[in-house]
Amino acid sequence: MSTETLPASGPATDGEHGVHVPRLVAHRGAPRVRRENTLPAVAVAEALGADTIEIDVRRTSDGVAVLLHDETLGRMWGDARRVSEVAWCDVARLGNGLDRIPRLDAVLERLDGCRAVLLIDLTDPEDALVAAATVAGSDSTVTVAWCGLPEAMAVVRSVLPDADAWLAWESLEPPTPADLAALRPSTLNLDVAFLTPRTIRAAHELGLQVSVWTVDDPEPALWAARLGVDSVTTNDLATIRAALAAAERDGWPEPDREPTETEVASRAQALAHRIAHEVIAFTREHPVGSVATKAHPADLVTDVDRLVEQHVRGRVRAAFPTHGFTGEEYGDAPGDRHRWYLDPVDGTTNLANGVPWTSMSLCLTRGGRPVVGVVADPWRGEVLEARRGRGAVNRDRQLRLDDTPRSLVGAVVGTELDGHVPWPGFGAFLDALASRSCTLRVQGSGTLTIAQVAAGRGIGGCVSSFDPVDHGAAVLLVHEAGGVVMTESGPVTGFPERGAPFLVAHPGAADELYAVWTGALRAGR
Numbered sequence: 001m002s003t004e005t006l007p008a009s010g011p012a013t014d015g016e017h018g019v020h021v022p023r024l025v026a027h028r029g030a031p032r033v034r035r036e037n038t039l040p041a042v043a044v045a046e047a048l049g050a051d052t053i054e055i056d057v058r059r060t061s062d063g064v065a066v067l068l069h070d071e072t073l074g075r076m077w078g079d080a081r082r083v084s085e086v087a088w089c090d091v092a093r094l095g096n097g098l099d100r101i102p103r104l105d106a107v108l109e110r111l112d113g114c115r116a117v118l119l120i121d122l123t124d125p126e127d128a129l130v131a132a133a134t135v136a137g138s139d140s141t142v143t144v145a146w147c148g149l150p151e152a153m154a155v156v157r158s159v160l161p162d163a164d165a166w167l168a169w170e171s172l173e174p175p176t177p178a179d180l181a182a183l184r185p186s187t188l189n190l191d192v193a194f195l196t197p198r199t200i201r202a203a204h205e206l207g208l209q210v211s212v213w214t215v216d217d218p219e220p221a222l223w224a225a226r227l228g229v230d231s232v233t234t235n236d237l238a239t240i241r242a243a244l245a246a247a248e249r250d251g252w253p254e255p256d257r258e259p260t261e262t263e264v265a266s267r268a269q270a271l272a273h274r275i276a277h278e279v280i281a282f283t284r285e286h287p288v289g290s291v292a293t294k295a296h297p298a299d300l301v302t303d304v305d306r307l308v309e310q311h312v313r314g315r316v317r318a319a320f321p322t323h324g325f326t327g328e329e330y331g332d333a334p335g336d337r338h339r340w341y342l343d344p345v346d347g348t349t350n351l352a353n354g355v356p357w358t359s360m361s362l363c364l365t366r367g368g369r370p371v372v373g374v375v376a377d378p379w380r381g382e383v384l385e386a387r388r389g390r391g392a393v394n395r396d397r398q399l400r401l402d403d404t405p406r407s408l409v410g411a412v413v414g415t416e417l418d419g420h421v422p423w424p425g426f427g428a429f430l431d432a433l434a435s436r437s438c439t440l441r442v443q444g445s446g447t448l449t450i451a452q453v454a455a456g457r458g459i460g461g462c463v464s465s466f467d468p469v470d471h472g473a474a475v476l477l478v479h480e481a482g483g484v485v486m487t488e489s490g491p492v493t494g495f496p497e498r499g500a501p502f503l504v505a506h507p508g509a510a511d512e513l514y515a516v517w518t519g520a521l522r523a524g525r
Helices: 039-047 104-110 125-136 150-159 197-205 218-227 237-250 261-285 303-319 348-352 426-435 446-454 468-480 510-523
Strands: 012-014 019-021 023-027 052-059 065-067 079-082 117-122 144-148 164-169 187-191 209-213 231-234 291-293 300-302 324-327 331-333 338-346 359-366 369-377 382-387 391-394 397-399 412-415 439-442 460-463 484-487 502-505
Touching (some): 019 218, 019 237, 023 209, 023 237, 039 052, 039 104, 052 104, 052 125, 065 104, 065 125, 104 117, 117 150, 144 150, 144 187, 187 303, 197 209, 218 231, 261 303, 261 338, 261 359, 261 369, 261 382, 300 303, 300 348, 303 324, 303 338, 324 468, 338 446, 338 468, 359 446, 359 468, 369 446, 369 468, 382 446, 382 468, 391 468, 412 426, 412 446, 426 439, 446 460, 446 468, 446 502, 460 510, 468 484, 484 510
Parallel strands (some): 023 052, 023 231, 052 117, 117 144, 144 164, 164 187, 209 231, 324 338, 412 439, 412 460
Antiparallel strands (some): 012 019, 052 065, 291 300, 324 331, 338 359, 359 369, 369 382, 382 391, 391 397, 460 502, 484 502
16 A cells, blocks of 8 residues: 655646646545545546545444545435444445445555545544554555544554645644644645635745645636645536646636626625525524634634634635635635625624524625625524615615604614623713613624614614624625714714724614714713
């Protein structure tokens, strides 16, 4: 069994244009042609000329290494049990014909003598132990590499000290020598959402190759190639290979012209709408698995926050590879004059405590001006969306606030705490509203506090510090619905200054509410 490390010299280079031509990694075989992680999928990937064939490995209850991505058999094979609780003889009966779950040793035998590398992806240390022992005991000559979670890779290293390991990387910060010490990887393996020129340069300087996953469209694949990645993992090997071959043959494409703002905005709005519905489904269905703290004990982050951000970053990168991105959990990625701002879960404390009042905020800006914004409310199943100059909608209903005079009496105003404490002037604001028979609400999501005003729910809302990550989409919604956005110095037409307290209001009550709010701010100083 060959476990030699892949060459560190990088991918082939197109001499005329100086662009790296990355190797292609077939993700789970060829899932666009045959069922993922089956022998037919592996065979098709080999026939299509994959440089590397990636598979996922789990173990059965009796210690057989088999090809399967999920912990359970449900998604692919219609059996809700965990594969680790099912004996191999029962696993082997699932499916029909050649579309069955294969053993890892059968795949090693099938690829014996094949030029492609077999990349085994692992998430569980016990699965890793069984997989590594299977490879160690095989007579196959196929070259094997390994990727997955650090705990699983440590187990592989203990069984196969010379194994070619790929380091999973989920950060916009590039790796350092200290990050490599334990695993001694050959390759940095990262989601396209985290791919930056800085990371590629740093990895190559450390002698690492860079592999990016999962790229199924030509535009981000060509973009990644131009940045200098060494390999691209894809579900659509034929399409990506054809795009790279055309670029080698005809020259690496440059845009004939920069898309107009209208074209970008139209594509971005359609993408943001789809993302919002994907996030709604995920947030509702994915139980909170872990809760950690960030800046202080009341500043919470969950696995849902991170998973949603990673998904959204990847979706945006696939459609707009040159755009910049700023997210709540993973920070800034460089880009052109366009920048997306994302808060994957606004109201994480609510989510962690089972309170169904959270949202996702996604906003595209161009040159610092908001262009498209969506707010997804998982618990109402709503997507509030706005596009500059085109209005705001909730489902297909136009959101429009008229300028009919409104009284604060009997009305509701929303606000949020400054983190977990009242903002200066909070008490004075509460008292002033109470004296006018107006109720103040603190719900726990600044995004929804502002966005609800655009939807006509409540007469106004205020937050102690503007941040486009949290509030950009909601502010655009208020503007496009005809509401008023104000800082202490008066109305603003775009974003408030970062860090400034701001107020949004129904236009018919804006003057009175502004006077109450600014008075409270002065009292709090």
